[in-house]
Amino acid sequence: MSAPLPAVAGWDLPLLRGAVGTLDVVTGRLTAWRSRTEAVGRALESARCWSGPAASEAARAVVDLSADAVSSSAGLRGALAELTRMVGAAEEAQEAAAAALATAAAEGLPVDERGGVTVPVVDPRMSAEQVAVLRGQTEAAARVEALAGRAAASAVVVAEAAEAAGRALHPVADQGPPLDLLAPFDGAGEAVPLGGPPTAVAGWWASLSAGEQRRLLATRPDQLGGLDGVPAWARDRANRLVLDAALAAPGTPGEETARAVAAELDRQEAAGRRVQLWTLDLDDGLAAVAVGDLDTADAVAVLVPGIWTTPEDDLAAQVGNAADVAQRAEAAAPGLAVAALAWIGYRTPQGPLSIGSRRDARAGGPALDDALAGLAAARSALAVPEPRTTVVAHSYGTVVAGEAAAAPGQLAADAVVLLGSPGGAESAAALEAPEVYDAASPLDPVSWVGWFGPDPWAAPFGATELPTDPDTLHSQYFDPDRPTLDAIAHVVVGRGHA
């Protein structure tokens, strides 16, 4: 039985909307809470912190907790969807109930709680005028009853949706069965969304419990290590498994790349730096290494290199540049956590013909676009604030940045820094970032050849100039003794430039 018409008309819809909105906010915060809890679980798993059977059991307990949080979040989201439906139905019910009551009042018709209206019957002794009035009231009564019927039908939906919301919530088990992390995993049941948009991938990953994530990492590291939208900690874990496998089987394709990557990781970790292996593609000879934690950093710099850059020959230098940027950025903004990603994520031009062509940039641009979108999506799927993200592109890398901006969708970057650019975009606005900076030196011929478009240092382009030394050469923008590095660092942390 639905609510009486006056009661429906008197529902406090602002209060109802506000209450459902509050539950929505709390549900979002639970997602963020879960990601913080899982970070504790990962720290517990770290052999540096605790190893042995008790450590494994403790980590397992946190994994179980994560599974409960995932299940709870799913239930709350389901219930929230029903409550949202309930609010919509309540709005319809109230609108119809109010209209019914208003119509009845305007016609002077008595209406009962269920919307029933009684109109006197026509008496043959009535005058023609009286009959006309009665006929008008009869028509009005029909309208009132139709509106009341609509209100009642919507009120029924309100009750159904509220009941469904209650059913969607399942209590957390007091003591679930222990999860066997080493149990065989039937991967056939879980499709990795390869090729999906980063936001969809991030949503899929966030929907998995920590136990499911670990089992996928153990069984499909080759698919997860380069999947944009997956958090950096998971990509790092997957790529290191792939790396270990490659190093254990000498003679496999990409062995030289694997050795260079492993050496660089060892070198950085020996120096006490936290590094994440964000990309490792041994078939195509690609690698990306982050200094810092891409999942939690307040500011992220993505360094995009130019021609003739390969992991085998240049990863150490690229990661060195990233480390310098991160270090100067943290010095420029004490207390801010900075991560810098040395991204050799596209096949850089290697031959005399390709260096003058956009071909490699056309392949690299969408890859960079997806990488940036993946970094952002991995955060937003877990309701974690996104970092300030700056693309720092050098030389031909600026052409790649231009192609990334030209790819469908907005570039997920707050700033773009162009260093020694041979052109690449038509204007600063075309780069789709709110802030665009450029550094060019008189002794850097690449910055004034204009091979790929207008010179970014020219005023019409619309970029803000960063300082250089008059004798800065094309390969010296990251030189610690020159002013450009500090200027880049200031941009990375959002403090303008030095």
Add this chain to the structure above:
Amino acid sequence: MSALISVQLDAVEELAADLATLAVALASEAPLCTSTANSLASALGGHEGLLAFSAGSGWPRLIDSLADRTAAVSATLSNAVDAYRTLDAGLARRIPGRVGVTAIAR
């Protein structure tokens, strides 16, 4: 047993404290959810309000339950750290000056 067992007690204690903080943070959401469930009931009243209240009450129930489990895991970690320290202190007391004396497991 040949497996390596190692533990950084301060680090584990810190993680236990992190979990305890997370448990408190989550539990602090429950009163807001309870009052929100009441708002659902007030906004609609009657049968519909009762059903909405029942659904809204699921939020604090789930959140309290998760917070309790988190606090329990945190307490387990703290207890483990205490147990390691107690065990180590006990071993340390037995070792000096007792070389050659066979320890009896208890």
